Amino acid sequence: MFSFSRMKQTLLALSLSGVCMGHAMAESVPLPALGMIASQQIRHIxxxxxxxxxxxxxxxIAADYLNQQFNKLGYKSDxxxxxxxxxYTSNTGKKNWQNIHATSVIAARAGEVPQQIIVMAHFDTYVPQSDNDTNHNLGGLTLQGVDDNASGVGVMLELAERMQAIPTHYSLRFVALSAEETGAKGAEDFVNRMSAEEKKNTLLVINMDSLITGDRLYFNSGENTSVAVAKLTRIKALSIARSLGIPAQSHEGTHCCDGIKALDDAHLPLLNVTATNFALGKKDGVQQRAITRHFPLGNTRYQSQFDSLQYLDKALPGRIEKRSRDTVKVLFPLLKDLAKPAKHA
Structure with missing residues (x-):
């Protein structure tokens, strides 16, 4: 159970967060180097x-923090x-439904036209869904979820901060999903609430998930994303990465849309960004890196002892900052180009 003392500590941190995260609210203050905002947000979250x-x-509380961040940047956020x-499955095999009330965060800024580009990342961490999960310390109250998925949220917040002063032709929406770790329910809820017009007006969804642990960055299009859109997004992202000397690949397969399959099923154009290694194991991306003493399962997913700041800083020193920098270096110019400068700017 979530302790009252922990909640008080978190609320205190939340009240102080405006001090440490308010570095770019004034236009006269230059933004930090690319990736710094993302890495700071990853560590904070x-x-x-x-x-x-x-x-x-x-x-x-995390949702409220993200909502505050978007509002401070001038987005309409709710x-x-x-x-x-x-x-939930018990050791005896008995299955019981667990009802929850989840909370996502939706921030938006209108462009000159209603057509929109959505930037998305889930912020929830894994919920133990069986006695076996609990016995193996998967998920739970101590899971920091640095890789999965503070990393995607941190990059999303930096993109929002860098785009907030740039008038664009197309509208922008930033979405922090919850309940991704309970059967991708957050994506389902988001799609179900979209009107037919909103779906029609969605030019692209950029989704980011698990950017730290994996061997290299992958930029994958949705299974139902057209070749024309893939050329403007996935191929362009790979081109930017290679021009900057950033290792990046693409893997088109059945695992491009884990966690956001509802969006792909709705035929929303997708660019999914993650870090893994599709050349390992069953080529499904689940094994993020080679099995070693530091990573005995080849991944950090759901594991409190591995998906933490302390462990990742020790096992992969400098990785959080490097991946934050590399991802923003690719996605910021891509997003800025796709959103197009406003005609009056």
Whole structure:
């Protein structure tokens, strides 16, 4: 159970967060080097909002923090609550539905036209869904979720901060999803609430997930994304990466849309960004890196002892900063180009 003392500590951190994260509110203050905002946000979210499981107090406090960040940047941002559930399996094999109320964050800024580009990342951490999960310390209150997925949220926040002063032709929407770790319910809820017109007006969804642990960055298009859109997005991202000497690949397969399959099923154009290694194991991307003493399972997913700041800083020194920098260096110019400068700018 979420302790009252932990909640007080988190709320205190939240009240102080405006001091450490307000570096770019004034236009006269130059932004830090590319990637610095993202890495600071990754560390902040992982430190002060561990165990942000869908429906938990930590998730709600984290959602409120993200909502505040977007509002400070001048976006119209709101919390979006929704009811969902997941199956919990006991050691005896008995299955019970667990009902939860999850909260996503939706921020938007209108462009000159209603057509929009969506930047998305889930911020919730893994909820133990069986006694076996609990016995193996998967998920739970201590999981910082640095890789999965403070990393994607941190990059999203930097992109939002860098885009906030740039008038664009197309509208922008930044979406921090919850309940991704309970059967991708957050993406389902988001799609189900979109009108037919909103779907039609969505030019692209850029989704970011697990950017730190994996061997290299992958830029993958959705299975239902057209060749024309893929050329303007995935191929362009790879071109930018290679021009900067950033190792990046593409893997078109059935695992391009894990966690956001509802968006692909709705035929929304997708660019999914992650770090893994599709050449290993079953070529499904689940094994993020070679099995070593530091990474006995070849990944850090859901594991509190590995997906933490302390462990990743020790096992992969400098990786958080480097991946933040590399990802922003690719996605910021791509997003800026795709959103197009406003005609009056």
């Amino acid at each position: 992982a430190t002060y909002f561990p165990g942000r499981m869908a429906g938990s107090p930590a998730e709600l 919390l979006r609550g929704f009811d969902t559930r997941y199956l």
